[in-house]
Amino acid sequence: MDALFIASTMARRGLLTPGNPVRVARQFASLGRWGFGLAGELRQAAARSPQRIAVIDDERQLTYAELLERSSRLAAALSVDAGDRVGLLCRNSARMLEALIGVATRGADAVLINTGLSAHQLEQIVESQGLAALIHDDEFTDRVATFPIRIGEKRVDELIESAPAGLATPPERPGRTIVLTSGTTGLPKGARRPTPGGFSPLCSVIDRIPLRAGERVMIAAPLFHTWGYAGMQIALALRATIVLRRRFEPAALVTTLAEHQVTALVAVPVMLQNLMDVSTAYRGLRVAAVSGSALPGGLATRFMDRYGEVLYNLYGSTEASWVSIATPADLREAPSTAGRPPHGTRVTIVDGQIHVSNGMLFEGYTGQDAATRTVVGTGDLGHLDDKGRLYVDGRVDDMIVSGGENIFPGEVEDLLAALPQVREVAVVGVPDDEWGQRLAAHLVLNPGERLDAEAVRDHVRRNLARFCVPRDVIFLDELPRNATGKVLKREL
Numbered sequence: 001m002d003a004l005f006i007a008s009t010m011a012r013r014g015l016l017t018p019g020n021p022v023r024v025a026r027q028f029a030s031l032g033r034w035g036f037g038l039a040g041e042l043r044q045a046a047a048r049s050p051q052r053i054a055v056i057d058d059e060r061q062l063t064y065a066e067l068l069e070r071s072s073r074l075a076a077a078l079s080v081d082a083g084d085r086v087g088l089l090c091r092n093s094a095r096m097l098e099a100l101i102g103v104a105t106r107g108a109d110a111v112l113i114n115t116g117l118s119a120h121q122l123e124q125i126v127e128s129q130g131l132a133a134l135i136h137d138d139e140f141t142d143r144v145a146t147f148p149i150r151i152g153e154k155r156v157d158e159l160i161e162s163a164p165a166g167l168a169t170p171p172e173r174p175g176r177t178i179v180l181t182s183g184t185t186g187l188p189k190g191a192r193r194p195t196p197g198g199f200s201p202l203c204s205v206i207d208r209i210p211l212r213a214g215e216r217v218m219i220a221a222p223l224f225h226t227w228g229y230a231g232m233q234i235a236l237a238l239r240a241t242i243v244l245r246r247r248f249e250p251a252a253l254v255t256t257l258a259e260h261q262v263t264a265l266v267a268v269p270v271m272l273q274n275l276m277d278v279s280t281a282y283r284g285l286r287v288a289a290v291s292g293s294a295l296p297g298g299l300a301t302r303f304m305d306r307y308g309e310v311l312y313n314l315y316g317s318t319e320a321s322w323v324s325i326a327t328p329a330d331l332r333e334a335p336s337t338a339g340r341p342p343h344g345t346r347v348t349i350v351d352g353q354i355h356v357s358n359g360m361l362f363e364g365y366t367g368q369d370a371a372t373r374t375v376v377g378t379g380d381l382g383h384l385d386d387k388g389r390l391y392v393d394g395r396v397d398d399m400i401v402s403g404g405e406n407i408f409p410g411e412v413e414d415l416l417a418a419l420p421q422v423r424e425v426a427v428v429g430v431p432d433d434e435w436g437q438r439l440a441a442h443l444v445l446n447p448g449e450r451l452d453a454e455a456v457r458d459h460v461r462r463n464l465a466r467f468c469v470p471r472d473v474i475f476l477d478e479l480p481r482n483a484t485g486k487v488l489k490r491e492l
Contacts, residue, residue, distance in 0.1 A: 072166025107171025298415030
């Protein structure tokens, strides 16, 4: 059954189209020799489509043959051993792809570091992850000045140009990728990503999100984030052209989409929210795939009204990879749903909490022994409706107890987010001498809108239980977010 599913999905997405027999043979030989990690995926793409543009960034563009040559030369020039950990502190660019694939080709483990971390946090990450070297963009030089083995942009280019030849032999140990957890509380932990064992993981996603071979894919989500990284993996497997920009700016993104005739966008939800503020819209997208945080109330419908029936929302986590995927049809019928589990994924609700089983569960945190997991809890509360659609009701650790009542702030957030005046909202628990805890609602209004605190309380009072009414209502210009768009509730 899996073989039939894989074959039919690959055929529908253009991966089984006839081609030059020699190139096709080299393509599958590359996967057989190098596996389905980054080094193997790049090599299969370069073998089949060497002159196709692989990546376009702010400065240049590279074909698949050129990206393979440069990443292989960097692998040969890096002074690290297989199994060493190499940190990457980079924004989205062709140079980051070269570094990431070069490290994997060497057999070292790439540690993807959030560009929003402070110098102190970076020092902690360097120590906790035991980094042997750090590759970084020049803008972060001051933050990493104390680390002895750091490789800036100019040095990366020098290493590539000075290498006599590229590394052409697979390492004894395949390089892995370590993604840091979001770090909204405490020091981020490193989660070891598994290497796909075949075509099944790719097909599970592209069966539900209809990305095609040769697509032009704008990856706006940070590549250090699980979703941005996944988008890159999928794009390499599809021999796509990856379009990157170092920084996200809504109006510039719309211009870039049009300039390069992009057909698919990989983003996080807050980016879509910002795109709605741009006066012009690009109607050439077939797919706008988002993940990383919940879609704010009403955003799915508003976005599709403007951009077409192109929105796909993947719910997952660093540890679980994917859990469910909502299609445009799902989001039209039930805008707050997280969708349905894709092929090969099983979701269960145990004591109100979401648990998932699939073929890409993480292998454990760094500092722990690798383990084969069959089920992972996401840390979220949820439920399934009678059509098998999943809904995320909030984080387990977000629950507060006020006067003996259990309250989940997510329910209040969803209610307030649906108000036409509200752009975004975050509800948190704060200490209370009388009740133990109470709710505080933080709202950002749409430009030109007005709303007062008592109107907010009245709206909650009319629709939810009395203990859900926020005592504190605070209006802000913006909510504090990390580099992946998640709200930093600890700062509220």
